[in-house]
Amino acid sequence: MKSLIVVHLLFSSLVFAGTARADAVDDLLVEYRGQGAGPFNASTGEAFWQRRFPSVDGVQRACTDCHTDDLKRSGRHAVTGKAIEPLAPSANAKRLSDRRQMEKWFKRNCKWTLGRECTPQEKGDLLFFLRNE
Numbered sequence: 001m002k003s004l005i006v007v008h009l010l011f012s013s014l015v016f017a018g019t020a021r022a023d024a025v026d027d028l029l030v031e032y033r034g035q036g037a038g039p040f041n042a043s044t045g046e047a048f049w050q051r052r053f054p055s056v057d058g059v060q061r062a063c064t065d066c067h068t069d070d071l072k073r074s075g076r077h078a079v080t081g082k083a084i085e086p087l088a089p090s091a092n093a094k095r096l097s098d099r100r101q102m103e104k105w106f107k108r109n110c111k112w113t114l115g116r117e118c119t120p121q122e123k124g125d126l127l128f129f130l131r132n133e
Contacts, residue, residue, distance in 0.1 A: 024099040032120035045129030088133035
């Protein structure tokens with residue numbers, strides 16, 4: 001009986017984690033649509049992820065510089081060398097589960113990589129791509 005309860009609690013927590021992630025992503029996508037963005041496209045998001053952007057210091061940057069091409073692997077910050085946990089929700093259940101954190105990192109990483117904030121369209125396309133990794 002005890003093991004049945006443990007299995008039920010484990011299953012419930014996994015379902016809740018997936019729901020929290022879906023809710024956080026869906027909430028942001030609704031917000032971006034309200035700002036005039038959409039429809040969103042995972043292929044466009046993936047191309048954006050791979051694209052190299054010229055920065056203000058003349059260095060070409062891409063999301064993959066820190067997060068790697070394989071989102072299921074850990075990355076490393078290009079400047080500080082600090083480890084970055086996998087970005088793929090399939091490899092890291094915490095990813096894409098907190099709306100505030102997603103907005104914080106979009107703002108910081110877009111400014112560093114692109115030299116500007118990402119548009120709602122770019123963020124929506126990226127979320128479409130990332131949520132299925």
